Amino acid sequence: MKVTVIGGTGLIGSQVVRKLTEAGHEAVPAAPSTGVDLISGAGLDQALAGADVVVNVANSPTFDEASLDFFRTTMTNLLAAGERAGVGHQVVLSIVGVDQVPQLDYYRAKTLQEELLRQGPTPYSIVRATQFFEFVDAIISWTSDDSTVRLPATPVRPMAAADVVAAVVDVATGAPLNGIRNVAGPDAYALDELGRITLATQHDGRPVVTDDSAGMFALVTGDVLIGGPDAHLAPTRYQDWLQSAH
Template sequence: MKIAVIGGTGFVGSRLVDRLRAADHEVAAHGRSSGLDLQSGEGLQEALGSADVVVDTIDAPGFDETASEFFHVTMENLLQAAERAGIGHIVLLSIVGIDRVPDVAYYRAKVLQEVLVVEGPIPYSIVRATQFMEFIDKIVGWTSDGSTVRLPTTRLQPVAVAEAVDTLADVATGPPLNGTISVAGPDVFPLDELGRLTLRVRDDRRSVVTDESAGLFAAVPTEAIIAPADARIGSIRYTDWLG
């Protein structure tokens, strides 16, 4: 199967490319470093070439209101080019619970991106993942003042990026779902407890203070971004991953 991965040189995309190539699929990785500008459309038609499937793993450059315009423009360009190229399946990487968090600009932007895919001309699959284990350190750092980290009790269900990539690969090589599948890790943590656990294992002496107004996740309802009942649940536990 011929698969084009947009964002294929990025954190998730590069891992997906490796996973698909290991399964003997013909995979092309595309991103800015390969000459693709998804915002202008430059290099997009050439990138899709004779692919059967296109997977979109790109991320917006910011988490503010600019994300909506970015996802709108890039997805419109991708859908139009995919239709011209005769692509039979588009797969989008998205985030669990975004439709339940209207107060976060980035999540509203991802909802818009999903709507464009659903209403577009290409058979589709949407893979929603919970927060990646690999990003928890960064999340903890967002609200750190050097010696103290302030975190709300919003519940997270982190997933190892390898298991999210496995789901992406399975979906990309199967028939279009014309629907959504979710993937999450096996354990749920309040974010403040997750922060304490992470810092303790890292031997990081910063202290965690519970603060329901701190950071992006303060605007997320407590249960909004944990896995739905029908989610695909990974086997890698965060405590084992940390170790």
């Protein structure tokens, strides 16, 4: 099977390419560095030539309102190129609960991307994942200074990037879902609690202050980010991953 991986040189994409290749598939990374411009569409036809499946893990360069234009343009271009190439399955990586947080520009942009895919000409699958372990440090840094970390108590169920990759590869090599698969980590945390666990493992003595107005996740209400009862739970636990990472 030939699979073109859009965003195939990034954190998730490069691992998807490797895992597909190890499984005996022909995996082709497509990114600016390989001559593919999703915005203009340049290089897309060549990248998709002969592809059975397209996996789209490309990310917007910003998280603000400009991300709406990014996902509208790139999804439209990719669907058109896929139809020209006779691609039989379009797979997109998205976010658990994405359509329930319209107050976040980036989540509205990803919801738009999903809608375009659903309305498109090709059988499709959407893999919605929870927040990655690898991004927890960044989330902490957004609302911290030298003395204090401020985080809301938003419920999250983070997962390892490697487990996200496994879920994407599993879906990409199967029949199109024409729907959504939710994947999540094995354990749910309040985000402030997750911050305390992370800092303790890193021997960082700063206190975590619970502040339900701090950062982008403060805008999330309820437990929409943990995946519903149908979520496939990944095996890697955060504290085990933290220990191995440090």
